[in-house]
Amino acid sequence: MSRPSPPAETLTLADARKEHARLGAEIAEHDRRYYAEDAPTISDAEYDALRRRYAELERAHPSLIDADSLSRKIGTAPSARFAKIRHAVPMLSLDNAFSEEDVLDFVGRIRRFLRLGEDAEIVFSAEPKIDGLSMSLRYEDGVLVTGATRGDGAVGEDVTANIKTLEDVPKKLKGKRAPKICEVRGEVYMSKRAFLALNKRQAEIGGQIFANPRNSAAGSLRQKDPSITASRPLGFFAYAWGEMSEMPAETQSGMIKWFETCGFKTNPLTKMCRSVEALLRFHREIEAQRATLDYDIDGVVYKVDRLDWQERLGYVSRNPRWAIAHKFPAEKATTIVRDIEIQIGRTGALTPVAKLEPVTVGGVVVQNATLHNEEEIKRLDVRIGDTVMIQRAGDVIPQVLGVVAEKRPAHAKEYHFPKKCPCPLHTDVVRETIAGGAEGARAHCTGEFACPYQTVEHLKHFVSRRAFDIDGLGEKQIEFFYEQGWVKEPADIFALEGRNKEIRLEEIEGFGETSVRNLFGAIAARREIPLERFIYALGVRHVGETTATALARGYGSWSAFHAACLKIAAGDEEAKQEMDALDQIGETVIDSLADYFGEEHNRRRVERLAKEVRIRDAEKPRSDSALAGKTIVFTGSLEKMTRDEAKAAAERLGAKVSGSISKKTDLVVAGPGAGSKLAKARELGVETIDEDEWLKRMER
Numbered sequence: 001m002s003r004p005s006p007p008a009e010t011l012t013l014a015d016a017r018k019e020h021a022r023l024g025a026e027i028a029e030h031d032r033r034y035y036a037e038d039a040p041t042i043s044d045a046e047y048d049a050l051r052r053r054y055a056e057l058e059r060a061h062p063s064l065i066d067a068d069s070l071s072r073k074i075g076t077a078p079s080a081r082f083a084k085i086r087h088a089v090p091m092l093s094l095d096n097a098f099s100e101e102d103v104l105d106f107v108g109r110i111r112r113f114l115r116l117g118e119d120a121e122i123v124f125s126a127e128p129k130i131d132g133l134s135m136s137l138r139y140e141d142g143v144l145v146t147g148a149t150r151g152d153g154a155v156g157e158d159v160t161a162n163i164k165t166l167e168d169v170p171k172k173l174k175g176k177r178a179p180k181i182c183e184v185r186g187e188v189y190m191s192k193r194a195f196l197a198l199n200k201r202q203a204e205i206g207g208q209i210f211a212n213p214r215n216s217a218a219g220s221l222r223q224k225d226p227s228i229t230a231s232r233p234l235g236f237f238a239y240a241w242g243e244m245s246e247m248p249a250e251t252q253s254g255m256i257k258w259f260e261t262c263g264f265k266t267n268p269l270t271k272m273c274r275s276v277e278a279l280l281r282f283h284r285e286i287e288a289q290r291a292t293l294d295y296d297i298d299g300v301v302y303k304v305d306r307l308d309w310q311e312r313l314g315y316v317s318r319n320p321r322w323a324i325a326h327k328f329p330a331e332k333a334t335t336i337v338r339d340i341e342i343q344i345g346r347t348g349a350l351t352p353v354a355k356l357e358p359v360t361v362g363g364v365v366v367q368n369a370t371l372h373n374e375e376e377i378k379r380l381d382v383r384i385g386d387t388v389m390i391q392r393a394g395d396v397i398p399q400v401l402g403v404v405a406e407k408r409p410a411h412a413k414e415y416h417f418p419k420k421c422p423c424p425l426h427t428d429v430v431r432e433t434i435a436g437g438a439e440g441a442r443a444h445c446t447g448e449f450a451c452p453y454q455t456v457e458h459l460k461h462f463v464s465r466r467a468f469d470i471d472g473l474g475e476k477q478i479e480f481f482y483e484q485g486w487v488k489e490p491a492d493i494f495a496l497e498g499r500n501k502e503i504r505l506e507e508i509e510g511f512g513e514t515s516v517r518n519l520f521g522a523i524a525a526r527r528e529i530p531l532e533r534f535i536y537a538l539g540v541r542h543v544g545e546t547t548a549t550a551l552a553r554g555y556g557s558w559s560a561f562h563a564a565c566l567k568i569a570a571g572d573e574e575a576k577q578e579m580d581a582l583d584q585i586g587e588t589v590i591d592s593l594a595d596y597f598g599e600e601h602n603r604r605r606v607e608r609l610a611k612e613v614r615i616r617d618a619e620k621p622r623s624d625s626a627l628a629g630k631t632i633v634f635t636g637s638l639e640k641m642t643r644d645e646a647k648a649a650a651e652r653l654g655a656k657v658s659g660s661i662s663k664k665t666d667l668v669v670a671g672p673g674a675g676s677k678l679a680k681a682r683e684l685g686v687e688t689i690d691e692d693e694w695l696k697r698m699e700r
């Protein structure tokens, strides 16, 4: 995209003016897509490059700076849907640093401005830069009166009704004496996990798919109906302020502590840094943790801690002189769509996948990106041959953000979603019906158990790590055994050894005597299996691990569970109600089990399988243990047991295991390498123990 531009100083004023105007329009358009549509089409790095060039032109030709200059505007004008709120103190943004040199310059500028000597200490408060949207919360006499987005920095959108639905936003400030006026500012964000779950739901109902957590947070906040916002898990970190009738602290860090006493969450990774080296170390440390954090960050922010210094340093155009954002390299990239293929899942769902020219994004080579469904292909207007922008966030499946329109070649080919399934059966593809009888976005193969693709995916699920977990029987072996006709359904796996006289697996390339012996050993070892694993392995839609465990606990034995499912499939209301009464089980799961067991073919497969294995009754949670009813979080690595074992043990003792720390957490078991979770636990005052102590408590 970027062809090298001549240095701005060498341009004539007329040429510079032309480029400045063109760039201005381009940036404004990208701002509109980003802020008003929550649908950017270029990466942050590319956007930053445009802005840098724009600023460079203005530096070389100051006469270009006029009232319309983008350098004087922030964000974009608020959209027409919400009432406007004028910020009592403008909401500004931050200058960016991309290199160590930029950070050195930043600190040097501060020294010069404050006339500090080379060795005078400047203390900085360093914190992650959250990739969400900024929010200003106004409290009068301690009561939340308005919540406003940044908008253009001067005027934002009134999202008060929506912001009140956030758990992290106190409706009243805690503490005895609240200031008359207090504006708390910070970032609204959506966790990566919530973002993925939301997109999954949206794909199922044919709703809007969001490109990243920031856009889904923005989309969720800017809803006309606050109950929609309420249903979307949004978080809020406080990190700045606007109008304050009195100042409760004299430093940035003091303000952050005060926000905490008022009932706000602040970022647990915030740290004091006393030198440039410490700032750069912080940048490296946070970048190393980036992928493991459950929220997106795009850099770190350094702020001069002393507020009297902040005041003296003041602002240059739209940015404070006392703070800077030190960005991370982008996790987005552009590449070419070579083809679009359909993947058929275990439940028959057809998912279009973009086959990409391999590209490295955030250190990982990406060759596939999901396109979710037919609607999404239409919305993005992706064609084969297009250059697209892709994004990878942590271990999330790469997504296509948009098409680079300028790069569309003449031969770009439109993609037609197949009417017939690409599986060997060529069944008709049907669109799922959703609540209310409308057509959903999810397309299905109607082949069910007759479709070889679905069958193979089913078998792969059956042997996967969290299901039967059979060593030496992975996806490749399953495909091979299926093709050979040896394994067509789960029960066949247990018949393999008996048939080996005719098959003679050890004579097939890639197997050998030892591996065959090991494989049969691993299969035999799984002839006894806990009920929850067995239920999960069946691969019933909507019955994931947690649900399977809840069902196993609820019924205790396979015979009780199986009988209940058969009754439900036959329409027995009483059996339905009984299942509905179980913790964590609702209508979706019940309907799905009814469908599954309503199918003669499934019933027979399950019965054949149940004859091959001994299904161990679920252990009833012990209610007499000291851990019963407690919520536990494991973090860091455990040395004496696996995470899964620890989880199972905790659940046996009647505890609940959670992945994230909140006020509801009772106990944190932290092993070596525990990072942000441990910090958060300490901050919330949650009891934290090591693995040895955990082993002791399990015994009690």
Ligand code: IVH
Pocket: 092, 093, 094, 095, 127, 128, 129, 130, 131, 132, 133, 134, 150, 187, 239, 240, 301, 320, 323, 325
């Ligand atoms: S301080 C006057 N701290 O980044 C400076 N901003 O590019 C006020 N942001 O508009 C902002 N994390 O939306 C600050 N820890 C953090 C931040 C942060 C994210 C956002 C914020 C701001 C933008 C500036």
